[in-house]
Amino acid sequence: MPKNVNHEEKKDQIAEAAWRVILNHGMEGASVRNIAVEAGISVGALRHYFATQDELLVYAMTLVTEKVKERVEHIAALDLPPQEKVIKILCEIVPLNKQTMTEMEVWFSFIIHLRHKGDRFALQSDGVLNGIRAVVEYLDANRMLLPGLDQAVETERLYALVDGIALxxxxxxxxxxxxxxxxVLTRHIQSICKEA
Amino acid sequence: MPKNVNHEEKKDQIAEAAWRVILNHGMEGASVRNIAVEAGISVGALRHYFATQDELLVYAMTLVTEKVKERVEHIAALDLPPQEKVIKILCEIVPLNKQTMTEMEVWFSFIIHLRHKGDRFALQSDGVLNGIRAVVEYLDANRMLLPGLDQAVETERLYALVDGIALxxxxxxxxxxxxxxxxVLTRHIQSICKEA
Known part of the structure; x- marks a missing residue:
């Protein structure tokens, strides 16, 4: 079956139904049957989009990271002062509203679940580390970083701060x-930057 | 039955067996039966120490935080320069060896598990926030903190950093x-302190 917009939209709807099931019942409750009920379709219809439960769960998790990535790329394209842009980007990664809180919970349940599944899933990188690395490089390229900082240490420090406060x-x-x-995010960025 | 050392020791042994089961099979696998097998005792003998699965799991989780607390208190009592002492304490909270990694994994599985159980357990504070608050106050009392810092923001920032890097x-x-x-921890403490 060729990919088309309706097909993709339907997959996203099913994936979002999976999120709701995970939120309410944990990963243990994320059976194909429960997700089909939540999506309002039959198990047979669901199988048309996802052949296996693993395929569905991996898709649902990837959708979380894609949504964050989309929002971050939107902000990155705006014409804003570097520090302000960076703080806005970090605020998209950290859950500050109901939507991002949902994404974080799903992603988290997934990560913890995968730790006991071994190689059944290829563990997905969530891309946050790459994003943080890009943020530090962006500040440096704009000559905003304080001189003498160890960029590797600063990247790791900001990465820990962002995931910790998200948690x-x-x-x-x-x-x-x-x-x-x-x-906290503003104070941290100001602490590694020259005065704007 | 009166509490005695052997009784407490046995409870700790069972709790540590519960940790191993959680590590290997996740919270889903943490049945009384599986924990009894891991501890090398009968279900009946286990019931002598813990009447219910919930009681056992709460004990096992509390034991994690008690072990961390013991190590932190030991360092706090040492005669060390304030910055060095603080960095050593933070290194006890973050998993830097097999033992602390195990504790962190168990604590984490537990926290995530509890999110779907509602009020079945009273959610345990892990005490890290109180510890971090004490660390910032200790640096301030020793006139090590840079002037002009917002202590509430610095406490939250250090708390996020510690839990993020632990994760x-x-x-x-x-x-x-x-x-x-x-x-990273050393750099962060130095960044909020006057030169030692």
């Missing part, structure tokens, strides 16, 4: 508010 | 080496 945003939404997250 | 150490042990982790 806390997910696990402690009552305690950690959006303004605090933005303040 | 990466767990998920990417091949890529992220002990020396890099120590370099």
């Amino acid at each position: 806390h945003a997910m696990l402690e939404p009552q305690r950690l508010k959006r303004e605090q997250i933005v303040a | 990466h150490a767990m998920l990417e042990p091949q890529r992220l080496k002990r020396e890099q982790i120590v370099a």
Whole structure:
């Protein structure tokens, strides 16, 4: 069957149904049957789009990273001062609203699930490290980075900060508010940059 | 039955058997039966120490945080320069060896598992945030912190950094080496402190 927009759209709808099942019942509940029910289609119809459960789950996880990537690329293309652009990009990676919180939870459940599955899935890189590396290089190319910094250490430090605060945003939404997250990311970027 | 050392020791042995089961089979595999097999005792004998699976799992998770706390308190009591002491403490929270890696994996599986169980367990705070807050206050009390820092922001930033790099150490042990982790933590503490 040739790929077409409707086919892709339907796959995305099923993948998003899988997200909802994972959110509500964990990976243990992410059976083909449950996902078909959530998507409002028959198991037979679902099999038309995804031959196996693994294929469906890998697609659902890849869709998470694609959505983040799309938003980041949109911001990267905007005409903004470098520091402001970088902070906006980091705010797309960290879950600051319901949509990104959902993505993070799904991605996370998936990552933890995969640790006990070994080679059944090829472990997907989530691309965040590459994005962080690009951010540090971008600041450097724009002569914004403070002189004398070790870029490898700064990349690892920012990567840990972003994933750590994303984790806390997910696990402690009552305690950690959006303004605090933005303040932490802003403070960190300012601390490695010359004054704007 | 009165508490005694042998009784506590046996409970710890069973809890550590639970850790191994969680590590190898995930939380889904952490049945009383599997844990009893791993501990080399009968289900009946296990029930003597833990009446329910929930009681056993909560104990096993609490034991993780107690072990970290013990090591941190040991370092806190040493006579060391403040920055060095703080870096050593952070290195006990982040998994830098097989033992701490195991603890982190178990704690993590547990946290993710609890998200789908609602109120069946009272969600345990892992105490890391309190520890980080104490570290920042300790640096401040020793007049090591750079002037003008917002302590609330710095606490949140260090907390995110520590949990983020702990997560990466767990998920990417091949890529992220002990020396890099120590370099990132050292760089961060130096960046918020006056020169030692």
